Amino acid sequence: MDGSGKGNLDQVKHVLLVLSGKGGVGKSTITTELALAFRHAGKKVGILDVDLCGPSIPRMLSVGKPEVHQCDSGWVPVYADPQQQQQLALMSIAFLLEDSDEAVIWRGPKKTALIGQFVSDVAWGELDILLVDTPPGTSDEHLAVLENLRKHRVDGAVLVTTPQAVSTGDVRREITFCKKTNLKILGIVENMSGFVCPHCSECSNIFSKGGGEELAKLTGSAFLGSVPLDPLLTESLEEGRDFLQAFPESSTFTAISHIANTLLNSLNA
Amino acid sequence: MADVPNDAPEHCPGTSSDQAGKSSACQGCPNQSICASGATKAPDPAIEEIKQKMTSVKHKILVLSGKGGVGKSTFSAHLSHALASDSSKEVALLDVDICGPSIPKIMGLEGEQVHQSGSGWSPVYVEDNLAVMSIGFLLSSPDDAVIWRGPKKNGMIKQFLRDVDWGEVDYLIVDTPPGTSDEHLSIVQYLSGAGIDGAVIITTPQEVSLQDVRKEIRFCKKVNLPILGVIENMSGFVCPKCKNTSQIFPPTTGGAQRMCEELNLPLLGRIPLDPRIGKSCDEGKSFLTEVPDSPAAAAYQSIVQKIRDYCASHSASDVSC
Numbered sequence: 001m002d003g004s005g006k007g008n009l010d011q012v013k014h015v016l017l018v019l020s021g022k023g024g025v026g027k028s029t030i031t032t033e034l035a036l037a038f039r040h041a042g043k044k045v046g047i048l049d050v051d052l053c054g055p056s057i058p059r060m061l062s063v064g065k066p067e068v069h070q071c072d073s074g075w076v077p078v079y080a081d082p083q084q085q086q087q088l089a090l091m092s093i094a095f096l097l098e099d100s101d102e103a104v105i106w107r108g109p110k111k112t113a114l115i116g117q118f119v120s121d122v123a124w125g126e127l128d129i130l131l132v133d134t135p136p137g138t139s140d141e142h143l144a145v146l147e148n149l150r151k152h153r154v155d156g157a158v159l160v161t162t163p164q165a166v167s168t169g170d171v172r173r174e175i176t177f178c179k180k181t182n183l184k185i186l187g188i189v190e191n192m193s194g195f196v197c198p199h200c201s202e203c204s205n206i207f208s209k210g211g212g213e214e215l216a217k218l219t220g221s222a223f224l225g226s227v228p229l230d231p232l233l234t235e236s237l238e239e240g241r242d243f244l245q246a247f248p249e250s251s252t253f254t255a256i257s258h259i260a261n262t263l264l265n266s267l268n269a
Numbered sequence: 270m271a272d273v274p275n276d277a278p279e280h281c282p283g284t285s286s287d288q289a290g291k292s293s294a295c296q297g298c299p300n301q302s303i304c305a306s307g308a309t310k311a312p313d314p315a316i317e318e319i320k321q322k323m324t325s326v327k328h329k330i331l332v333l334s335g336k337g338g339v340g341k342s343t344f345s346a347h348l349s350h351a352l353a354s355d356s357s358k359e360v361a362l363l364d365v366d367i368c369g370p371s372i373p374k375i376m377g378l379e380g381e382q383v384h385q386s387g388s389g390w391s392p393v394y395v396e397d398n399l400a401v402m403s404i405g406f407l408l409s410s411p412d413d414a415v416i417w418r419g420p421k422k423n424g425m426i427k428q429f430l431r432d433v434d435w436g437e438v439d440y441l442i443v444d445t446p447p448g449t450s451d452e453h454l455s456i457v458q459y460l461s462g463a464g465i466d467g468a469v470i471i472t473t474p475q476e477v478s479l480q481d482v483r484k485e486i487r488f489c490k491k492v493n494l495p496i497l498g499v500i501e502n503m504s505g506f507v508c509p510k511c512k513n514t515s516q517i518f519p520p521t522t523g524g525a526q527r528m529c530e531e532l533n534l535p536l537l538g539r540i541p542l543d544p545r546i547g548k549s550c551d552e553g554k555s556f557l558t559e560v561p562d563s564p565a566a567a568a569y570q571s572i573v574q575k576i577r578d579y580c581a582s583h584s585a586s587d588v589s590c
Contacts, residue, residue, distance in 0.1 A: 021369050021414075023337010023447040028477075053448035054335050054481035103335075103449045103484040105491060108419025109273040111450065136337045136447060137368035138416045165551040166342070169411060170369040176414035200511035206544045208551060231517050238476050238521040 008074055009119070009152040011126040012046070014267050016186065017145070017157040019178070021170030023136035025162045026191035028056040029237055030227070030259075031133040034158075036244050037260035039087050043128040043269065046077065048118055049092035050145050051135040052104050052111050058094045062240020068095045074121035091122045108140035115141060119148035128269055136170075138177040146181055155267055156184035158224070162192045163211035175219050186224075186266060188216045189259060193226035224259045228252055274300075274420070284309040313458070319430045320462030326361070326438040328580040329460060330497065331468040333489070335481030337447035339473045340502040340540075342371040343550055345444035348469075349376075350555040351573040353399040358439040361392065363429055364403035365456055366446040367422045368415050373405035377553025381406055389434040402433050419451035426455045440580070447481070449488040457492045466583055467497035469537070469576065472528075474504055474520035479528050486532060497579050498537035500572060501525035506542040507564070517542060538572040541565050 009015075018031045031047060038045045049057040058065070061080040068091075069076045077089035093104060093114065106114075124130065132149075135141050146154070157178055161171040171188070178185050190212025194203050206229060216223035227233075230252040236243035247253055273283045278298050282288035289295070290305025303309060323329070332345045345362060353360040364372035373379050373393075381393045383406045392400035404415060404425060417425075435441070446452050457465070468489055472482040482499075489496050501524055505514045520526075529536040543565040549556035557566050 022371075023339075023369070024473075024478075025338055053450055053484065054337075056477050056481070059477060059480060100480065101483040101487055103487040103491065105449045105454065105488055107273070107451045107454060109277070112418075138414045139368050139422065140418050140451075143416070143418065162338070164547045166371050166374055166547070167338075169374055170371065172412050173369070173414040176412045177416055180414065180416060195506065195515070195517060197508040197511060197513065198515060199513040200508060202508055202510035204506070204509060204544055206506065206517070206542055207547050208544075229517055231515060231519060234475060234517065235519055235521065238519065 007120060007152070008123055009130070009149075012124055012130045012152070013127065014129045014269055015132065015149060015152065015154045016129060016263070017132045017134060017154060017183070018160060019134050019142070019157045019174050020136060020160045021138065021172070021174035022161065022167045025160050025167055026227070027136075027160050028060060028133050029233070030158070030160050030189055030191060031131050032057060032060040032237065033233075033243065033256045034260055034263070035088060035131055036242055037257055038129055038264070040244060041260070041264060043264075044087055044126060046089040046124050046127045046130040047091070048122070048130060048132045049090070049094070050115050050118060050141050051133060052093045052106065052114065052141065054135065055092045055094040057090060057133055058092050060237045060240060061088070061090060063090060065100065066095065071123055073123040075123060077122055077124060089124060089127070091118060111140050112144040115144040116148050119145065129267070138174060142177065146183065154183060156186040158186050158263070159188045159221070160191055161188060161212045161215060162207045163190055163205070164208040165211060167207070168211040168215045171215060172219070175221065185221045186263060187222035188212050189224045190226040192229045195229040198231070224262055225255055227255045227259070315427050315431055316459060316462045319427075319459050322431055322435075323460070323463035326435060326441045326463070328439060329441045329443065329463065329465045330576065330580075331443045331445060331456065331465060331494070332471065333445050333453070333468045333485050334447060334471040335449065335483070335485035336472065336478045339471050339478055341447075341471050342366070342375055342444050343546060344469070344471055344500065344502065345442050346372060346375045346550070347555065347557055347569050348573055348576065349399060349440075349442050350557055351570060352440050352442075352577070353396055354557075356398060359398050359400075359437055361400045361402070361435050361438045361441045362444065363433075363441060364401070364405070364444045365426050365429065365452050366444060367404050367417060367425055367452065369446060370403045370405035372401060372403045372444055374553060375550045376401050378406070379411070379553070383407060386434060389432045390428075391434055400435065400438075402429055422451050423455040426452060427459055430459050449484060453488065454492070457494055465494060466580055467495040469497050470499045470534075471502055472499060472525050473518045474501055474516070474524040475518040476522040478518070479522065479525070483528065483532075486534070496534055497576060498535035499525050499529050500537050501539040503542045504539035509544075537575050538568050540568045540572070
């Protein structure tokens, strides 16, 4: 273990969980964009990807498939900076698989064990913010990550939803999960909120509109903002490009920066 | 796939492994003698009970995807609606997404309760020939979270298969959560005696989704689950105003088509994004009867017909799983 002898999260100032009851609403997208926004704000950021069956972050940050190295205090995370500034660290199960199509066909206890290792054995070093990206649901991974992080400190959770009722319905259950486990809700993000046609500028609400804000009111949570559907954002994530650097004029950029700033303020980071 | 109990000692080899009861980690475990006796390696007696129960169910289809939010529940619901539009067929829809059950809302059944009868749990009926079962019917409020670890979820799935009074059914459609974990292993294991016709795999066009879906396909191969085909959902969006098509989730690596070619799987079809699909789901109505003349509805119908044809040419009994 490191010099202080207290574990690898000792020098991590803030821990944020990104949660949603629903799959495919943009947890990994929001995690990636928040991490990039925090880094642009000069913070040292880490991402722990605990979606063991469907890890998406490595592709979104275009880190390829590097080998994970060991050091005295544990696993060395993979750095996703262009110039080795070591400002953005990442750990994901994707780095531990030999073949990227390999399925992680594990039942709960095995997932719980790996998450325990991820929390205790990654040598993050000094970080301002550690973001934890999670799979959908309220089950093994969520309980495991909370139980293991409890020993340190969790600042709270950012909940992601899409606007339609089918999604907010699942996020209501996630809110109950947060309450039952005493996890503070920092706010709700509405993703995929409206699509502006690039040809005629007509806005279509493909997955309805306003569901996230309504849910925030209904449950007394803070509403952090809405991020529109933007093919440029999807494309940037596909190619692992930094959307915030590439498209600083887009309304999506404004939305994401606003959410990131609100979170930084609420953390006093 | 070893079955390691929650409270097992560290390095437990799993109750069904060859090392059960024999490894060094088993020393001092209260279950050591039962594991060593081999009793825990025997197949779960529920598999045989479920096989008996399922003799009245002709075709069983799983709807799978490694990725969340690609439209598994939407497709499962509309497949069920379309199959049940033939009033001579009996259709059952089982939702094994224990932590995020969306089926009750999509089928317009929120707030419904399950009733007990002498022959088991009665499913909830949308129509005379369309029965639905979901954990959503067992929760008292829409805020209730099911904070369960794997073994409890598996127990629930076993009950759904063994204790629900499905009656005579032509098609049983099983909607699943994303991933390749407890729920997926359990549904495949519990139905291994009864046989599964095949799995329908849903994806969206972008690589971030396909990379998870390839893992699900690997899962199907590992557990010998036949794949009926792949559906590309959210495939392009036609602006209702200017009629131009936009790729909101761009197929940067060739989409489902290229993946199907590479893995030698049939592509059952592509379903475009249509805001009216999401709206129908939120309102608990069938998009196929709400907007029957839309391109998306036509895509659904063509895919459903392929599934009907597949089932007609495959009898569940000759598929070993």
